[in-house]
Amino acid sequence: MSPTPTELRGVAKAVRRDILTMLLEAGSGHPGGSLSATDIITALYWEVMDIRPDRPVWEERDRFVLSKAHAAPALYAALARRGYFDVAELLTFRKLKSKLQGFPDMHKTLGIDASVGSPGQGLSIANGLALAAKRDGKSFRVYCLIGDGETQEGQVWEAAMTSAHHGLDNVCAIIDRNHMMGDGDTEKIAALAPLGDKWRTFNWHVIETDGHDMEQLLAAFREAASVKGKPSLVLARTVKGKGVPFMENSPEWHDKKVTEDLYEEAMQALS
Amino acid sequence: MAEMGLADIHHTAVKLEATSRGYERGLIELAERGSDIIVMDADLAGSSGTGEFRKRFPDRFMDIGLCEQDMIGTAAGMALAGKCIFVTTHGMLAAGKAWDIIRSTICYGTLNVNICGADAGLSAGAAGGSRQSLEDVAVMRTLTGMTVVVPADSMEAKKATMAASRIPGPVYLRFASARVPIVTTDLTPFTMGQAEVYRQGDDVSVLACGVVVYEAMKAARKLEDEGISVRVINCHTVKPLDRAMVSRVAVETGAIVTVEEGASIGGLGGACAEALAQVGRPVPMKIVGIEDRFGESGEHEELLQHFGLTSRGIATAIREVLTMKKGGAAGAHEEEARSR
Structure with missing residues (x-):
């Protein structure tokens, strides 16, 4: 039975609460970009992707590449809540000898499909997985979540050409378009707009959507899966720090430390 | 003084061949033997040693275009799906331009990608300093889990290519496009890691x-x-x-x-x-x-x-x-x- 959008919203809230707890315990990490990506990751892991948490390396599974690797807390919380490992493990995030490294490490964490860290590299990896799937006649799809600031990296556009040139309709990229990067507004630092048009001219099927509206997100992923002969991009309008009012749209919350006081305030907002 | 198993380089005219030709022969032999290899090139198939392979095994070859960083990343994805990949580009483009992708994606993930630096050392010759690859061995050597092999001639280049396919982690193979003396023979022993x-x-x-x-x-x-x-x-x-x-x-x-x-x-x-x-x-x-x-x-x-x-x-x-x-x-x- 598929979860209803209402149930998914409940899951996303639990994931957000986990993210804050992890960041409080760790004393470092990236709240803003983790919270903006939470609804997308929830939709993927609870509804969109064909995965079997009890068989993490099942060969036919859909793959997920977290190109915006600093959103690792959102992915770890989703994996734990989905049953890949114990939720209690989340408290070890960023600590010595933890399975949960600051950025995802496939050798340490069950459920991670690709190690990532350096920005701009995920889409190339997704393309490689998708090309191998086509060669082997496998039907799995590859999802790749990219930060909007990250698309300033040149390799993203090399990869965008490769996906389109090879007609990789088994690739679905998602851009977490929260308009904020570490140093501020993306449009003031190195403007990305019109971002959807850029990808369209690169021969991608672009679906613009509200990245926090579950119904819209699910519809966007359904549309992406139906497109043949070209890759799809879900351009998700999001809010950095979504769900915690004092973090929303505030660039300092890219990687600001969560203190006890602020943690309580944030958890109240997410209660 | 006996030089066992080597070519007679002191008495007869020495034969010359680019070591990249040995790479090419190694790739072809691997494919002929049924190894599930994929060869990638970034617009250098004409000179890097993958040209003949491209003709013989087009379904195992991919020219990704002039984008070395994306090539290495794409190779990483294919390796994650179980493929044995040989990526080919200029030594200085692999070791220089794509170093971060090799480090953060290939090495960090311990992926089965063989990185082949063509035209390395002084081979780029007339092209001059900006295209010659003098630092590749040093910078590749610092990478965690990376094997670095510099074949002496085309005979050894073939042996190294075939040996690299059997190593599960990343390997950097350095080749010359210049025609250089053949020192070894089929009989010369070659074991990776053994001088x-x-x-x-x-x-x-x-x-x-x-x-x-x-x-x-x-x-x-x-x-x-x-x-x-x-x-x-x-x-x-x-x-x-x-x-x-x-x-x-x-x-x-x-x-x-x-x-x-x-x-x-x-x-x-x-x-x-x-x-x-x-x-x-x-x-x-x-x-x-x-x-x-x-x-x-x-x-x-x-x-x-x-x-x-x-x-x-x-x-x-x-x-x-x-x-x-x-x-x-x-x-x-x-x-x-x-x-x-």
């Missing part, structure tokens, strides 16, 4: 990798007439270095010279110095390479001469290290190099 003594000698050991192994052999032959007994070791695998061999020959001959067609900082010479210092066996040593400078335009053979990477330059370094071994001062070789 081979090509010529026995007692006074000094020369450890060389790549196309300058030939020059080291010539130098040893020349010095024999002067009564200097030179042991020559082909140290094709720079990482993991055959530390046992390096320390053994250092102890047995009491002096070593390393020779490489690349930067003298951080390459084979650096690796040997690190090894010897840490086993408490430092001996008088000379590192023959290109000393903190870029290359420049010229024919490959001219450039080897220009940078002292010929039998003459190696012989000078050998005499120099023997002076050090006898307690004399170092420096004459540098003075000669400066006056050139």
